[in-house]
Amino acid sequence: MENASNLSPKESRRLGRKVMSRLALAILAAAAIAFFGITSREKNEVNLTHWTEAQAIPSVDILAPKRGVGKQELTLPGNVDAWYQAPLYARVNGYVKMWYKDIGAKVKAGDLLAEIDTPDLDQQYEEAKGELAKAQANEALAELTAKRWQAMRNTAAVSQQDADEKAGEYEASKATVTAAKATVAKLAALEAYKRIVAPFDGVVTARNVDVGALVNSTPTNNRLGESGSTATPSALFEVADIQKMRIYVAVPQSFSAELKPGMTAELKLPQYPDRSFKATLATTSNAISLQARSMLVELHRDNQDGVLQPGSFVEVHFQLPANQEVLRVPASALIFRRDQPEVATVGANDKVVLKPIEVGRDLGTEIEVLSGLTTNDRVIRSPWDSISDGEQVKIAGQQGSAAEASAR
Numbered sequence: 303m304e305n306a307s308n309l310s311p312k313e314s315r316r317l318g319r320k321v322m323s324r325l326a327l328a329i330l331a332a333a334a335i336a337f338f339g340i341t342s343r344e345k346n347e348v349n350l351t352h353w354t355e356a357q358a359i360p361s362v363d364i365l366a367p368k369r370g371v372g373k374q375e376l377t378l379p380g381n382v383d384a385w386y387q388a389p390l391y392a393r394v395n396g397y398v399k400m401w402y403k404d405i406g407a408k409v410k411a412g413d414l415l416a417e418i419d420t421p422d423l424d425q426q427y428e429e430a431k432g433e434l435a436k437a438q439a440n441e442a443l444a445e446l447t448a449k450r451w452q453a454m455r456n457t458a459a460v461s462q463q464d465a466d467e468k469a470g471e472y473e474a475s476k477a478t479v480t481a482a483k484a485t486v487a488k489l490a491a492l493e494a495y496k497r498i499v500a501p502f503d504g505v506v507t508a509r510n511v512d513v514g515a516l517v518n519s520t521p522t523n524n525r526l527g528e529s530g531s532t533a534t535p536s537a538l539f540e541v542a543d544i545q546k547m548r549i550y551v552a553v554p555q556s557f558s559a560e561l562k563p564g565m566t567a568e569l570k571l572p573q574y575p576d577r578s579f580k581a582t583l584a585t586t587s588n589a590i591s592l593q594a595r596s597m598l599v600e601l602h603r604d605n606q607d608g609v610l611q612p613g614s615f616v617e618v619h620f621q622l623p624a625n626q627e628v629l630r631v632p633a634s635a636l637i638f639r640r641d642q643p644e645v646a647t648v649g650a651n652d653k654v655v656l657k658p659i660e661v662g663r664d665l666g667t668e669i670e671v672l673s674g675l676t677t678n679d680r681v682i683r684s685p686w687d688s689i690s691d692g693e694q695v696k697i698a699g700q701q702g703s704a705a706e707a708s709a710r
Contacts (some may be wrong), residue, residue, distance in 0.1 A: 361698045364680040366674050367629035367671060374622050374665060380551040380569075380601075382614040384544050386502055389537030392517040393495035395549045396420035403539070404511050409500040415539050416498040419516060423496075427489040434482035444472040474495055500541050507612065508540035519693065542612050547605045549581055551618045552596040560622050562588065567601055568619040571610075579603060579610070581618070627670045628662055632682045635660075645675065646685040653684075654693040 401416035404411055413536065455465040486558040500506075511517065549569065553561055561583060568578040579602070587598040601618070603610065637644045642658045649655040657679070662670030675681070680697075682689075 315357070333369070334547055349698050351502070359694050359696050360580045362648065362685075362695045363683045363698050365632070365635075365683055367675045367681060369629060369677065371480055375616050376538040376553075376620040376622050378551050378553060378618050378620070380549050380616045380618040382547045382610050382612060382616050383550060384504070384507075384542035384612040385546040385548060386504065387612060388501050388541055389505075389508075390415070390501070390517075390539040390541065391496055391537055392418065393519050394418060394420050394492050395518045396423065396424055396496070396516075398511050398513055398515045398517060398538075400513060401509065401511060403506050405506050405508070407506045409541065414497055415517075415541075416511065417498060417505065418496045418498070420493075420496055420695055423489065423492055427486070427493055430482065430485045434479070434486050437475065437479040437482040441472070441475040443570075444452040444468070444475040448472040455632045470562040497681060498538055502543055503542070504541045504543040504544075506539060507542045508537065511538045516659060522558065534535055544608065544610070544612065545607055545611075547603050547610045548584075549601040549603065549616060549686060550596060550598045553586075553599050555590050555597065557620075557622070558586075558590065558597040561597075561599055561620065565620065568621075569603070569610075572621065573614075574609065578619075600682045629677065630665070630668045630677055631675070631681055632673055632683060632700060633664070633669050635666055635681050637685055637689070638665040645671075646689050647675075648682065648697065652695055652697065654689055654691060654695055656689075656691050 342488050396418040399417040403413065403415045409415070448465075448471065451465045451468040455462060563583055563585055565583040567581050567583060569581050571577075571579075580594040581601040582603070583599060583603045585600050590597055631645060635645045637646060637656070640658075643661050644656050647655045649656055657674050659674030660672040662672045664670075682695075
């Protein structure tokens with residue numbers, strides 16, 4: 303490099319301008335680099351803030367309310383009863399002489415189940431027959447006397463008063479005979495009750511007496527085998543006709559209008575876990591119970607195979623047509639905060655809108671919505687407890703949501 307001292311003034315000025323221009327360029331380059339770094343960092347911070355906010359927006363799963371489709375199943379508990387079932391009581395006092403049919407025995411109407419030995423009744427019966435014979439003898443004598451006195455009255459041998467008295471005694475003796483006959487007939491009827499017979503074809507489902515047991519004609523509430531009680535049971539036998547069965551079900555009032563005679567139901571019993579049975583709805587009580595707000599429904603089923611047993615618990619499954627006039631949403635969508643239940647929906651710009659609804663029937667995993675929603679609403683399937691109106695959400699699985707666009 304040339305020595306500056308050897309340069310001319312003109313050359314010195316040119317060299318100075320050259321140095322100054324290079325210095326200015328260096329300063330401008332440094333300023334540009336600094337400005338670009340600062341603005342780039344600010345932009346990154348803004349982007350990071352927006353991304354963080356977007357990630358903080360909750361993601362929701364939405365669904366559209368659906369109308370009643372297909373069929374809905376109504377499952378209710380029921381009781382199985384025999385077609386006919388009768389407890390047989392003692393109508394006379396005495397001791398069990400012998401029983402002939404045990405539990406499970408198939409009987410025909412009139413079959414002898416047991417005999418009762420009634421010494422007191424037998425004595426009263428014999429005494430009544432003797433009183434009847436005595437009354438009949440007195441009647442015959444009174445009749446003869448009345449006729450004789452009437453004949454003597456015609457000859458004026460006796461007074462009219464005496465003849466009328468004899469006639470009256472004859473009429474009284476006839477009344478005594480009538481009363482004696484009634485007593486004998488009554489005791490004869492009681493004598494027939496010494497034989498306990500089956501009232502209809504069926505099966506003996508209970509035997510509560512044994513040979514020598516004391517029975518009386520007054521039913522009691524005690525049963526043999528109860529601790530501290532030796533009283534006679536109320537019913538000596540129970541007989542049931544199980545060729546056909548009745549099934550009784552208490553149906554809630556909300557379903558009562560949908561059950562009609564002729565419908566078919568499916569029965570499931572605990573003792574037959576792998577089987578089901580068909581039954582036909584025969585009739586309903588056509589009245590709602592004030593206590594349970596339910597209607598009693600009776601179903602019938604032939605039981606020639608003997609699989610159904612009186613007193614069994616049964617699950618009755620009804621297949622009901624769906625109601626197309628109402629909507630259904632999952633039960634998890636319900637929110638209970640105020641007097642009326644609500645559901646959370648996603649409105650414009652993906653913001654939450656809480657809508658009050660009128661709830662219909664509870665179908666288990668779903669509930670019926672009578673009013674407050676349309677099929678176009680986007681209902682949040684499982685809203686969180688603190689969800690509120692206007693809260694920003696993003697829809698799970700949806701690209702380019704309003705929240706994400708705002709963040710970008």
